[in-house]
Structure formats: structure tokens, C-alpha cells
Amino acid sequence: MLYYLVRRILQAIPVLIGTTFLIYFMVFAMPGNPILGLFGDRAPNPALLERLEEQYQFNQPFIVQYLNYLGNVLQGNFGLSFSGQSVNEILARTFPVTLQLAAIAIVIEIVVALALGLISGLRPGGIVDYFSLGFSLLLISMPIFVLCFIAQFFFAVQLGWFSPTVGANTSIGNMLLPGIVLALFVIATPIRLARTSVMETSRSDFVRTAYSKGLSRRRVVPVHILRNSLIPVTTQFGSDFGLLIVGATVTEGIFNVPGVGNTLYQAIIRGERPTVVSFVTVMVLIYLIVNIVIDLLYAALDPRIRYAK
Known part of the structure; x- marks a missing residue:
């Protein structure tokens, strides 16, 4: 049974990685800039917008964002929400x-x-x-x-x-x-x-x-x-x-x-x-x-x- 359990766990790892990749890709492909949505109808300060995009890594290519996210998840860190609260x-x-x-x-x-x-x-x-x-x-x-x-x-x-x-x-x-x-x-x-x-x-x-x-x-x-x-x-x-x-x-x-x-x-x-x-x-x-x-x-x-x- 131990061999079977280890095999099932190993099979679950690529499923988990593939799922996170697909979900991250679909969220990344959504139109619009979510940072701009935080300001509503107001125009944000360009410096503030740039700092927020850098904080949430929105200025990075998709694959870089995903690999950074995956690395943080493996360390038990799921990132920050837009309110600044830990996920x-x-x-x-x-x-x-x-x-x-x-x-x-x-x-x-x-x-x-x-x-x-x-x-x-x-x-x-x-x-x-x-x-x-x-x-x-x-x-x-x-x-x-x-x-x-x-x-x-x-x-x-x-x-x-x-x-x-x-x-x-x-x-x-x-x-x-x-x-x-x-x-x-x-x-x-x-x-x-x-x-x-x-x-x-x-x-x-x-x-x-x-x-x-x-x-x-x-x-x-x-x-x-x-x-x-x-x-x-x-x-x-x-x-x-x-x-x-x-x-x-x-x-x-x-x-x-x-x-x-x-x-x-x-x-x-x-x-x-x-x-x-x-x-x-x-x-x-x-x-x-x-x-x-x-x-x-x-x-x-x-x-x-x-x-x-």
C-alpha cells in the first residue's frame, strides 16, 4: 500500500502544477489592468501605478510571474491581495x-x-x-x-x-x-x-x-x-x-x-x-x-x- 500511495502522490504533482499553470494563464489573459480597477474612475498617479505593478509583478512576462508564484507556493507563501492582506x-x-x-x-x-x-x-x-x-x-x-x-x-x-x-x-x-x-x-x-x-x-x-x-x-x-x-x-x-x-x-x-x-x-x-x-x-x-x-x-x-x- 505504501508503494501505491507514493505512486499516487507522484501522479498528483503534475496534475497540481498543470492546474495552477492553466488557471494562472487564464487569469493573466483577462483583459484590462486590475490595478487600474482599484482606482475606479480616478486616474492614478503614474509613479504609484508603476510601483503597484512592480509590487505585484504585473510588469513581468507571464512565464516569469508564474515561476515566481510557483516558487513562493512551494515555500508556503501564496502572495498578497490587493488590499495588502496575506492570501x-x-x-x-x-x-x-x-x-x-x-x-x-x-x-x-x-x-x-x-x-x-x-x-x-x-x-x-x-x-x-x-x-x-x-x-x-x-x-x-x-x-x-x-x-x-x-x-x-x-x-x-x-x-x-x-x-x-x-x-x-x-x-x-x-x-x-x-x-x-x-x-x-x-x-x-x-x-x-x-x-x-x-x-x-x-x-x-x-x-x-x-x-x-x-x-x-x-x-x-x-x-x-x-x-x-x-x-x-x-x-x-x-x-x-x-x-x-x-x-x-x-x-x-x-x-x-x-x-x-x-x-x-x-x-x-x-x-x-x-x-x-x-x-x-x-x-x-x-x-x-x-x-x-x-x-x-x-x-x-x-x-x-x-x-x-
């Missing part, structure tokens, strides 16, 4: 909020998806199966911003069960409603995937053998059926966790969550190259780590899986 400090302030939101969403997704998928797979054609099918189709057809506004209006404004916005109070109670919305946004696929996987596993020879040996249904379902059905679903959960971190921009904006999404959106508007590239770099890094962890979980879920050297 490291912004990351340290905003990423825990987004990670908390994604963690709440993924826990809700896992519990609901496995429950509905398991019941639907064990009893296809039942009430729960038809309900999960309709529920999944409804969620797939609904954009995330519609889900946000519906949840915010009915459950926060009308019923008063949740706070309509998060703001500075990022407690679990305040983050619960946007977490539920994010979970609903990605929950349809794992529900159907869990149902299909449970149905296929239930027809396997080892399940019939377990029943023929006299094992009870309470023993067979969690140990033999559910465990062996988790491999494809676990892969989906890993992908969804990365998606929740990256794709929480709309949800954070509507619910005023002070996380990565809001900060990244503002950085894109201002053309802050270090902030945008640094945030995307950390997102890609987290996504790669999650996928490596998911691959390592396969052996724990299925003892027949071995990692070849």
Missing part, C-alpha cells in the same frame, strides 16, 4: 468555514442517500423506491439557486426554523440550512447508485450462501450487502465532497456565508491573480487528497482488493 491569512479565515459547510452537507448526503438507497434496493417497486425516484428526479431538474431561494423563503422566512443568512455567526445551527441545500443538490446520484448497487449485491452468490447458512437478515444486510455495495457509492461521495468545496459559491453568496465562494468571486471581479490561483490551487489539492483517501478505503471495504506494486 495565507484569507485562506486560513475562509477555508475552515467552507470545509465546515461541506462536511455538514456530506454527512447529510451520506445518511439520507444510504438509507433511501438501501431500502429502495432491498424492496424495489415499493413506496420508498417510488418516492426516492421522484425525489431524485425533482432535485436533478432544479438549479442550485432555486433550491437556495425555496429553502430560504419557506424554512427560514416563513417557518422560522433556521436563520435566513449566516453572516459572521458560523455555528452549526446557522450553517445547517445551507448545508441541507448543498446536500440536496448532489444527493440524487448517490441515491440511485446505492439502490442499483444494493440490488446487484443482493443477487450475488455469497449473499445466497449467507442465507443458506442460516444467517439472519439483520446480519446479512449490513455485513454482506451494504458493505459490498459501498465501493461505487464511496467513489461518488468522494467526488461530491470535492464538488461541495468547489461549487459552494452560489450557496455561500445567497446565504451570506463568509467562506471561499464569496471571497473567490470577489477576487475574480477584482482580477486578483494571487488570490484566485491560490484558492483554486488549494481546492485542487484537497480534491486530489480526497480521491487518494477514497482509493485507500477500497481495501478496507473489500478485502479482496489489493494494491499491486
